[in-house]
Amino acid sequence: MEDKIAAHVRDIPRSGIRDFFEIVQSMHDVISLGIGEPDFVTPWHIREAALFSLEKGRTGYTSNLGLPKLREAIAGYVSRQFHVDYHAPSEVLVSVGVSEAIDIALRALLNPGDEVLFHEPCYVSYGPSITLAHGKAVSIPVHGKDNFQLRADEMARRITPKTKALLLNFPTNPTGATMPREALEPIAALCVQHDLIVLSDEIYAELTYDGAEHVSIAALPGMRERTVFLHGLSKGWAMTGFRVGYACAPAPLIEAMMKIHQYAILCAPTMTQYAAIEALEHGDAAVAHMREKYGLRRNFIVSALNEMGIPCPTPRGAFYVFADIRATGLTSREFSLRLLEEQKVAVVPGTAFGADGEGFVRCSYATSLEQIKIALQRMAVFVAGLKC
Amino acid sequence: METLLRLLQQDSNASREDLARQLNLPVGELNNRIAALEKEGVIRGYQAIVDRERLDQNTVTAFIEVRITPERGGGFDRIAHRIAKFDQVVSCYLISGGYDLIVVVQGGSLREVASFVSEKLSTIESVISTATHFRLKTYKENGALFTSDVPEDRLPVSP
Numbered sequence: 177m178e179d180k181i182a183a184h185v186r187d188i189p190r191s192g193i194r195d196f197f198e199i200v201q202s203m204h205d206v207i208s209l210g211i212g213e214p215d216f217v218t219p220w221h222i223r224e225a226a227l228f229s230l231e232k233g234r235t236g237y238t239s240n241l242g243l244p245k246l247r248e249a250i251a252g253y254v255s256r257q258f259h260v261d262y263h264a265p266s267e268v269l270v271s272v273g274v275s276e277a278i279d280i281a282l283r284a285l286l287n288p289g290d291e292v293l294f295h296e297p298c299y300v301s302y303g304p305s306i307t308l309a310h311g312k313a314v315s316i317p318v319h320g321k322d323n324f325q326l327r328a329d330e331m332a333r334r335i336t337p338k339t340k341a342l343l344l345n346f347p348t349n350p351t352g353a354t355m356p357r358e359a360l361e362p363i364a365a366l367c368v369q370h371d372l373i374v375l376s377d378e379i380y381a382e383l384t385y386d387g388a389e390h391v392s393i394a395a396l397p398g399m400r401e402r403t404v405f406l407h408g409l410s411k412g413w414a415m416t417g418f419r420v421g422y423a424c425a426p427a428p429l430i431e432a433m434m435k436i437h438q439y440a441i442l443c444a445p446t447m448t449q450y451a452a453i454e455a456l457e458h459g460d461a462a463v464a465h466m467r468e469k470y471g472l473r474r475n476f477i478v479s480a481l482n483e484m485g486i487p488c489p490t491p492r493g494a495f496y497v498f499a500d501i502r503a504t505g506l507t508s509r510e511f512s513l514r515l516l517e518e519q520k521v522a523v524v525p526g527t528a529f530g531a532d533g534e535g536f537v538r539c540s541y542a543t544s545l546e547q548i549k550i551a552l553q554r555m556a557v558f559v560a561g562l563k564c
Numbered sequence: 565m566e567t568l569l570r571l572l573q574q575d576s577n578a579s580r581e582d583l584a585r586q587l588n589l590p591v592g593e594l595n596n597r598i599a600a601l602e603k604e605g606v607i608r609g610y611q612a613i614v615d616r617e618r619l620d621q622n623t624v625t626a627f628i629e630v631r632i633t634p635e636r637g638g639g640f641d642r643i644a645h646r647i648a649k650f651d652q653v654v655s656c657y658l659i660s661g662g663y664d665l666i667v668v669v670q671g672g673s674l675r676e677v678a679s680f681v682s683e684k685l686s687t688i689e690s691v692i693s694t695a696t697h698f699r700l701k702t703y704k705e706n707g708a709l710f711t712s713d714v715p716e717d718r719l720p721v722s723p
Binding site: 474479549 | 588
């Protein structure tokens with residue numbers, strides 16, 4: 177059967193994280209700092225809204241683009257929070273998680289061979305999603321010394337006549353990097369200069385700390401008309417299993433994405449869409465509560481890592497720290513495997529997020545403080561053992 | 565300060581070192597802040613949240629609505645203090661609405677609470693009437709849910 181698989185699918189390597197997942201799953205009593213989703217259960221009032229929609233018997237399809245009321249809520253939220261205005265009936269599409277929105281945006285935009293830039297280390301799906309849409313994935317490395325922010329000069333060097341789009345993800349999984357306005361501006365200028373589309377995955381936008389304000393690139397002058405703003409409820413509202421995301425973009429692109437969405441997916445699940453309305457209209461306090469918790473755990477984990485000799489600048493977004501383990505002399509994979517075997521703590525090797533993640537491991541603080549505490553105690557024992 | 569209070573309200577038993585790490589403060593500074601809050605009377609004490617039903621079936625909690633005649637000059641305060649000082653009274657609040665005080669009383673038996681109400685509470689001169697409601701089951705107390713929520717079923721590693 178192998179020879180029947182399409183070449184561009186066959187050539188995509190197995191996800192490094194999947195590999196690691198299988199090892200962890202075969203072991204007992206592992207404390208995991210390897211989880212990329214909130215440990216909070218979805219706030220009750222949001223779950224309750226989903227239940228209510230079921231009670232009311234709202235179990236049919238919705239319109240392809242999503243419930244009009246939800247699209248209004250999305251446009252309202254994006255305007256209030258990110259200062260970008262979208263016309264709800266024609267410029268908003270509700271998707272099954274941001275992942276689907278990225279996929280259909282790429283498929284709607286790319287002709288075979290078009291190049292898409294993205295910064296690496298990054299979320300595992302970007303490269304493969306570009307490839308699956310018959311595009312050419314061109315990674316731009318980001319570095320710890322720049323706080324893992326994307327640099328315009330690194331980007332400029334990789335622009336060719338075939339470059340069609342730039343995929344951004346700030347705050348970033350796995351580095352926790354954020355991009356302040358002044359860092360985004362030269363990136364936006366390059367996009368205008370070279371007529372590039374920006375796909376901006378802002379799924380962690382609500383999770384920034386130390387007063388770091390999240391700025392959407394869509395809000396910069398001249399960018400709204402060339403940006404696909406991608407967001408969803410998974411992280412900020414702890415709704416990963418609901419699978420609800422959305423894309424906001426100029427109407428012709430939403431229309432094109434809708435063509436793919438309607439045939440592939442039809443619509444996002446109905447009860448999930450009702451829950452999303454509740455989340456966007458009444459979820460601010462719950463989000464703030466979770467953000468405070470993440471912030472406290474982040475302080476804890478950063479201080480403990482630095483203390484054990486693993487340099488770790490304080491990330492300002494998402495719920496990850498990307499810890500620099502180069503001083504241990506181990507590769508990311510060796511470090512992660514040995515930590516797992518010797519102390520039963522799971523972290524994710526940085527290389528799972530691209531070759532540029534070598535020398536780092538991702539520790540998630542979307543886990544209870546009790547678990548984080550034990551994990552870091554075990555990690556300290558492990559690191560101390562390496563130095564003997 | 566608000567964050568520190570929230571953390572203490574959730575778990576006053578947390579070690580000072582853990583609290584300091586979360587708040588990004590030196591332990592000494594944290595201790596000073598807590599001492600100041602205690603001194604100012606913002607923090608009134610530290611208590612355990614006890615699930616009595618796991619211990620014995622006999623403890624009785626009653627929520628008593630009390631209507632009183634306010635006094636010239638003193639309003640409700642003098643009578644409320646008088647009621648609050650009884651050891652049986654766990655909490656006592658002045659409230660708006662159809663009655664004046666809500667008094668939470670705990671006792672070792674139904675009889676004990678009943679006799680407190682009839683002998684101590686109702687006999688206070690300014691008390692016009694009482695209505696006693698007995699607790700049947702606790703679902704949540706001081707922010708702690710007494711029923712378990714969804715179990716941990718996340719994937720051990722995810723992107």
